[in-house]
Amino acid sequence: xxxxxxxxxxxxxxxxxxxxxxxxxxxxxxxxxxxxxxxxxxxxxxxxxxxxxxxxxxxxxxxxxxxxxxxxxxxxxxxxxxxxxxxxxxxxxxxxxxxxxxxxxxxxxxxxxxxxxxxxxxxxxxxxxxxxxxxxxxxxxxxxxxxxxxxxxxxxxxxxxxxxxxxxxxxxxxxxxxxxxxxxxxxxxxxxxxxxxxxxxxxxxxxxxxxxxxxxxxxxxxxxxxxxxxxxxxxxxxxxxxxxxxxxxxxxxxxxxxxxxxxxxxxxxxxxxxxxxxxxxxxxxxxxxxxxxxxxxxxxxxxxxxxxxxxxxxxxxxxxxxxxxxxxxxxxxxxxxxxxxxxxxxxxxxxxxxxxxxxxxxxxxxxxxxxxxxxxxxxxxxxxxxxxxxxxxxxxxxxxxxxxxxxxxxxxxxxxxxxxxxxxxxxxxxxxxxxxxxxxxxxxxxxxxxxxxxxxxxxxxxxxxxxxxxxxxxxxxxxxxxxxxxxxxxxxxxxxxxxxxxxxxxxxxxxxxxxxxxxxxxxxxxxxxxxxxxxxxxxxxxxxxxxxxxxxxxxxxxxxxxxxxxxxxxxxxxxxxxxxxxxxxxxxxxxxxxxxxxxxxxxxxxxxxxxxxxxxxxxxxxxxxxxxxxxxxxxxxxxxxxxxxxxxxxxxxxxxxxxxxx
Amino acid sequence: xxxxxxxxxxxxxxxxxxxxxxxxxxxxxxxxxxxxxxxxxxxxxxxxxxxxxxxxxxxxxxxxxxxxxxxxxxxxxxxxxxxxxxxxxxxxxxxxxxxxxxxxxxxxxxxxxxxxxxxxxxxxxxxxxxxxxxxxxxxxxxxxxxxxxxxxxxxxxxxxxxxxxxxxxxxxxxxxxxxxxxxxxxxxxxxxxxxxxxxxxxxxxxxxxxxxxxxxxxxxxxxxxxxxxxxxxxxxxxxxxxxxxxxxxxxxxxxxxxxxxxxxxxxxxxxxxxxxxxxxxxxx
Numbered sequence: 020x021x022x023x024x025x026x027x028x029x030x031x032x033x034x035x036x037x038x039x040x041x042x043x044x045x046x047x048x049x050x051x052x053x054x055x056x057x058x059x060x061x062x063x064x065x066x067x068x069x070x071x072x073x074x075x076x077x078x079x080x081x082x083x084x085x086x087x088x089x090x091x092x093x094x095x096x097x098x099x100x101x102x103x104x105x106x107x108x109x110x111x112x113x114x115x116x117x118x119x120x121x122x123x124x125x126x127x128x129x130x131x132x133x134x135x136x137x138x139x140x141x142x143x144x145x146x147x148x149x150x151x152x153x154x155x156x157x158x159x160x161x162x163x164x165x166x167x168x169x170x171x172x173x174x175x176x177x178x179x180x181x182x183x184x185x186x187x188x189x190x191x192x193x194x195x196x197x198x199x200x201x202x203x204x205x206x207x208x209x210x211x212x213x214x215x216x217x218x219x220x221x222x223x224x225x226x227x228x229x230x231x232x233x234x235x236x237x238x239x240x241x242x243x244x245x246x247x248x249x250x251x252x253x254x255x256x257x258x259x260x261x262x263x264x265x266x267x268x269x270x271x272x273x274x275x276x277x278x279x280x281x282x283x284x285x286x287x288x289x290x291x292x293x294x295x296x297x298x299x300x301x302x303x304x305x306x307x308x309x310x311x312x313x314x315x316x317x318x319x320x321x322x323x324x325x326x327x328x329x330x331x332x333x334x335x336x337x338x339x340x341x342x343x344x345x346x347x348x349x350x351x352x353x354x355x356x357x358x359x360x361x362x363x364x365x366x367x368x369x370x371x372x373x374x375x376x377x378x379x380x381x382x383x384x385x386x387x388x389x390x391x392x393x394x395x396x397x398x399x400x401x402x403x404x405x406x407x408x409x410x411x412x413x414x415x416x417x418x419x420x421x422x423x424x425x426x427x428x429x430x431x432x433x434x435x436x437x438x439x440x441x442x443x444x445x446x447x448x449x450x451x452x453x454x455x456x457x458x459x460x461x462x463x464x465x466x467x468x469x470x471x472x473x474x475x476x477x478x479x480x481x482x483x484x485x486x487x488x489x490x491x492x493x494x495x496x497x498x499x500x501x502x503x504x505x506x507x508x509x510x511x512x513x514x515x516x517x518x519x520x521x522x523x524x525x526x527x528x529x530x531x532x533x534x535x536x537x538x539x540x541x542x543x544x545x546x547x548x549x550x551x552x553x554x555x556x557x558x559x560x561x562x563x564x565x566x567x568x569x570x571x572x573x574x575x576x577x578x579x580x581x582x583x584x585x586x587x588x589x590x591x592x593x594x595x596x597x598x599x600x601x602x603x604x605x606x607x608x609x610x611x612x613x614x615x616x617x618x619x620x621x622x623x624x625x626x627x628x629x630x631x632x633x634x635x636x637x638x639x640x641x642x643x644x645x646x647x648x649x650x651x652x653x654x655x656x657x658x659x660x661x662x663x664x665x666x667x668x669x670x671x672x673x674x675x676x677x678x679x680x681x
Numbered sequence: 682x683x684x685x686x687x688x689x690x691x692x693x694x695x696x697x698x699x700x701x702x703x704x705x706x707x708x709x710x711x712x713x714x715x716x717x718x719x720x721x722x723x724x725x726x727x728x729x730x731x732x733x734x735x736x737x738x739x740x741x742x743x744x745x746x747x748x749x750x751x752x753x754x755x756x757x758x759x760x761x762x763x764x765x766x767x768x769x770x771x772x773x774x775x776x777x778x779x780x781x782x783x784x785x786x787x788x789x790x791x792x793x794x795x796x797x798x799x800x801x802x803x804x805x806x807x808x809x810x811x812x813x814x815x816x817x818x819x820x821x822x823x824x825x826x827x828x829x830x831x832x833x834x835x836x837x838x839x840x841x842x843x844x845x846x847x848x849x850x851x852x853x854x855x856x857x858x859x860x861x862x863x864x865x866x867x868x869x870x871x872x873x874x875x876x877x878x879x880x881x882x883x884x885x886x887x888x889x890x891x892x893x894x895x896x897x898x899x900x901x902x903x904x905x906x907x908x909x910x911x912x913x914x915x916x917x918x919x920x921x922x923x924x925x926x927x928x929x930x931x932x933x934x935x936x937x938x939x940x941x942x943x944x945x946x947x948x949x950x951x952x953x954x955x956x957x958x959x960x961x962x963x964x965x
Contacts, residue, residue: 482892482896483892484893484920486892487891
């Protein structure tokens, strides 16, 4: 006979404020199999856990139910407590009466009734629980970082510092990411390249770090500690082992019509190119779509001028498979497409630009050599208007609901730099709210207003009208003065919202890492596990998880690295014993489970099966417990009921349903 | 092919040209516009308040007739199109307003927005097709050239009276009513529309981009605050002229009125159906 203990947590007023916890405990005492029940203020505290441990020992409990918060929060806590009391940790069930009950209901009576029902279901289930033992698996002592921006570089450097091997896979020809495109950085105004390029060099020369640039992750299989990743090394058409990076090929290349990605399409680059002068590796790639040799067969200039014989038109994509213990996503961001915001005339005027384009214009290595000028006629702008929140904090489906977080600061920075370098240029900023929390951030913004006389207008711009004279008529409203504002500007800068890199969804799907509606990767816990994905062994670094600036990104990169180091320093990992298994006698070999399994954990074998004394050869499903994540998809899909999940067996689920419906 | 047709009050009086050119051009393009019987004012002079139902009844009647005939309902006037399209959507969404109207009208079968309301420009693009219009215009031009050559040299024969359209720099003026609210009107990108430009190109003209093409003309403010409407209309005409436009075209009688009230800038403002008829060589 099972001997069950039920522990009802108040969670301060979180639960007790809405639910009559004493009544839940009292009702629990009447349930079949329950020999002990008690409520307590904080069950997760030291005292609460001791209460559980003592009760297990004193009442010789065979299973316990904790009515508390979500199992994602404290299931492990209570399992560990049970283990300390000598109880198998899988004899613990959580009835979530916080997130799924007290937090979402207002009526005390109804909420209490529901809490009792949830408690009953958990009791019914725990009566059927069986002790499970976690298996063990090894750990491959190598980490993969996807994305070679500041987030990826910093994560890799920190992992390497602990002595572990780490590979960076970067899609573009060079590491550096968005930060390499920036001119100056807030709030100290140090030059972005001056602080980034040394880190890029460090990453390239670190013997623990391998760079796979111009490469993409194609396939990921395996599980925490034992990932297997297929990486496509795209053909550079230039041999990295021979190239000296002299740059003659780029100079002589006759095809110079491809828009430069690095300069946001503001100027053109050659077909054979490195994105920027400080690129790492300093080995160019041939963009085959724009290369005359690849398109027409004639040309071959780069090959003729290359002293090192490094040009290789025959080079093909190379696939490699590498094993990793942990994977860090650092895929970064891009600015949104502005097609739906044409009231700002971005598609109509060359002088309406995004803030990132302005970074390139302000940069000494940019398309204008660092001179602030209009792209339409090369004239110096005397009147510049910045528009903030273009696509951020948007109430309709045109833009993003969230605040992009970095725009207030970089707009203040750009406005200040322009006023400093070109004091005869007027600068106006339209804003909804100024959000500058952060060390020395608000002081920085105040400097822009008070010391540099940047005009800040609270209000939004309704329209930018590019006139035939070349002026951009900015029509907006000043909601503090309650007046209509019309500014004939020479240049308009849009602080466009940022969004995750367009490949984020594809990569998250490959990693079975969860992702939100905005394509940001989701963290395991918003407060307590911010750099881990809910999928074990997957970690998050930088803007792929949410908008953040450079200091925050670097901090997060270090944090993700610490988590990776913690994982890689273990030799064995406990695996989840809640895995699926198939009843050979009931399996009809239909392959339905194999098709629904997202982890590739199910295969088929032809086996001799003893069916009631008759030996038959049958094709049956076999689950690889090391790969199975216990999602349960196969148990639902199996038409003959052969698949079952340890810890969540069909019998247990039905018992729960019965208890709910009682 | 037959279509139901809702001309609207203004098209019977001040904007006759908009109406006649639309009908005759449709005929020349092989389509027949069948006027809704005993139609009444769409209610366009009233606001689109959600709780004001009486002003929407006439629209519902017209919509029901088109739906019963199984024909798409073609409109020309921007205001009529705006009202009919939005009233139809309101009926389609169901809800208490829709029920109240159906009850009041004593409809045996409740009307649920089954009609399809299309503006004449959408009719040209989606039903006739700009390609076909381009062909028809080219044919008309060839015929006209042939006729001109047949004329005796003494000039006794009357020349065709239509205005030239080919290569004329034409500025499309959209106004507000066709484009907004964009989710309901679903007419074109409200900030970067292209249907009028495509229309101008189809009939051989040269569309001129100018940023005021979807700004307000002042609408009814011209009754109470004439200077305001004049200023807005001046900005529109000034901008179009600045970008080299020789003509401005519009679909809206009220925009036409306001733009014509502004007399400082001399640039012809005409209905879009007029240049269509001209391009098709129709002497109207």
